Amino acid sequence: MPRVLTVVDPSAVDQRPGTADPAKTPVAHGPVNLTPVPTTKPTIPRLVVSPRSDAFRRRFYPQAGLRDWNDWRWQNRSRIRTIAELDRMLSLTDEERQAIEMHRGALPIGVTPYYASLLDPENATQSLRRTVIPVMGEYLRSRGEADDPLGEDAHSPVPGLVHRYPDRVLLLVTNFCSVYCRYCTRARMVGSVGERSIRKHDLEQAIDYIAGNPVIRDVLLSGGDPLSLDDERLEWILSRLRAIPHVEFIRIGSKQPVVQPQRVTPALVRILKRFHPLWMSLHFTHPDELTPEVAEACARLADAGIPLGSQTVLLKGVNDDIPTMKSLVQGLLRIRVRPYYLYQCDPISGSAHFRTTVQKGIDIIRGLRGHTTGYAVPTYVIDAPAGGGKIPVSPDYIVGREGDDLLLTNYDNGSYRYPDPQTEAAGCESA
Ligand code: SF4
Numbered sequence: 001m002p003r004v005l006t007v008v009d010p011s012a013v014d015q016r017p018g019t020a021d022p023a024k025t026p027v028a029h030g031p032v033n034l035t036p037v038p039t040t041k042p043t044i045p046r047l048v049v050s051p052r053s054d055a056f057r058r059r060f061y062p063q064a065g066l067r068d069w070n071d072w073r074w075q076n077r078s079r080i081r082t083i084a085e086l087d088r089m090l091s092l093t094d095e096e097r098q099a100i101e102m103h104r105g106a107l108p109i110g111v112t113p114y115y116a117s118l119l120d121p122e123n124a125t126q127s128l129r130r131t132v133i134p135v136m137g138e139y140l141r142s143r144g145e146a147d148d149p150l151g152e153d154a155h156s157p158v159p160g161l162v163h164r165y166p167d168r169v170l171l172l173v174t175n176f177c178s179v180y181c182r183y184c185t186r187a188r189m190v191g192s193v194g195e196r197s198i199r200k201h202d203l204e205q206a207i208d209y210i211a212g213n214p215v216i217r218d219v220l221l222s223g224g225d226p227l228s229l230d231d232e233r234l235e236w237i238l239s240r241l242r243a244i245p246h247v248e249f250i251r252i253g254s255k256q257p258v259v260q261p262q263r264v265t266p267a268l269v270r271i272l273k274r275f276h277p278l279w280m281s282l283h284f285t286h287p288d289e290l291t292p293e294v295a296e297a298c299a300r301l302a303d304a305g306i307p308l309g310s311q312t313v314l315l316k317g318v319n320d321d322i323p324t325m326k327s328l329v330q331g332l333l334r335i336r337v338r339p340y341y342l343y344q345c346d347p348i349s350g351s352a353h354f355r356t357t358v359q360k361g362i363d364i365i366r367g368l369r370g371h372t373t374g375y376a377v378p379t380y381v382i383d384a385p386a387g388g389g390k391i392p393v394s395p396d397y398i399v400g401r402e403g404d405d406l407l408l409t410n411y412d413n414g415s416y417r418y419p420d421p422q423t424e425a426a427g428c429e430s431a
Contacts (some may be wrong), residue, residue: 045267049069053291054066056117060088069114072263079110079113079179080109080113086109086133089121092133096124099133099134099135103138106187107182109180114261114262115259127288128286128288131181131182134182137350142347145352146347146349147349150185150346158205159199160173160205161206163209163213166215167217171219171237172186172222172223173197174197175192183313183354185348185383187350211244217249218249218250219250220250220251220252221251221252222252225256227268235271238274257294258282258283258294261291263297264296264301266300269304272301273306285313298335298336299335308336310329310338310339310341311343312339312343313342314343314364322363329377330372333376339377341381341390343382361380365394366395397409
């Protein structure tokens with residue numbers, strides 16, 4: 001069924017009880033009370049503002065000062081959701097307009113003003129623009145595509161929790177994202193029915209499940225975007241998880257520092273650093289995202305001792321060439337983010353226009369390995385349909401064998417032999 005753009009007045013969303021829009025929603029998970037609720041206007045921490053974003057603010061939000069712009073709640077409240085708002089900022093093509101008008105249901109349009117400032121107003125093929133503005137390809141269903149290609153729903157013992165690998169679980173704490181990526185693996189659920197976080201009852205059930213399964217040593221918070229929750233709610237969830245003795249390791253998967261770097265406030269960082277070991281996987285797509293704002297947000301997280309890894313989806317016409325990917329991974333190292341995974345795009349319904357061949361991904365990895373710092377080379381994986389998990393895919397540097405020699409090729413196609421007897425030697429004899 002075609003998706004139709006949900007045109008929602010953000011102020012109306014904010015006022016509905018139980019919605020997750022963190023701009024205004026009160027704490028929904030009962031008696032949290034870990035942090036005093038501020039009674040005065042919150043202090044808005046300063047964040048660097050790049051000239052490009054500042055020019056955009058002055059042009060399209062002349063009433064908003066830098067204080068507003070740097071306030072993540074303002075960024076949420078001011079998200080671009082409608083075709084009328086897009087029309088003000090971009091020259092929409094007929095195809096984009098038609099796709100937006102056809103949209104129904106989940107994965108609505110949502111773009112923060114900050115991220116909108118990075119879009120090319122004239123060029124519909126610009127990489128970042130393609131990732132957030134729908135095109136008609138979203139409505140074409142191709143062979144092998146599915147709404148839930150990873151079979152997450154089938155591995156969900158309680159609502160909001162996916163238990164696919166023995167020792168770790170995925171806890172989906174919200175279906176809200178401040179920016180909706182058109183290739184989202186969870187397109188079936190993100191942004192649907194009022195954009196809200198997991199219900200308190202379901203969250204309690206999920207936490208009880210984790211507490212009752214001592215094999216679970218690693219919990220990944222995901223969604224939607226966990227950092228779209230307000231500080232109090234996030235702190236409550238982290239506290240509950242940290243209180244479970246067998247949970248050794250907490251991870252947060254987020255795109256917020258990339259699409260809304262204003263979210264990485266000193267207050268948030270103070271909360272996060274209380275729950276070490278806590279790691280973060282940040283969702284980066286393209287080097288155009290590596291702005292001064294994002295660099296500062298990542299520095300705040302890294303300075304708090306949070307190891308940062310990146311997750312990138314390989315996308316046709318967006319980042320599927322070696323120079324773009326090299327620029328991205330090298331730029332990530334500069335802002336202290338270790339490229340972690342490069343994902344083959346999952347076959348979600350309507351994703352054919354984003355999916356490359358697997359060979360292209362292999363070629364990109366071959367173009368990185370040896371040609372740049374080893375830390376910059378992510379692991380290329382296919383998340384196997386139906387819950388098979390991540391399967392690494394890599395170029396083959398073993399070209400054959402001659403007797404006890406392994407024949408290898410290196411990054412610049414040189415040929416090498418490595419002594420590799422078929423049976424292991426009993427030991428070294430002393431001379
Ligand atoms: S940030 Fe992640 S969960 Fe949200 S729309 Fe993008 S890919 Fe989906």
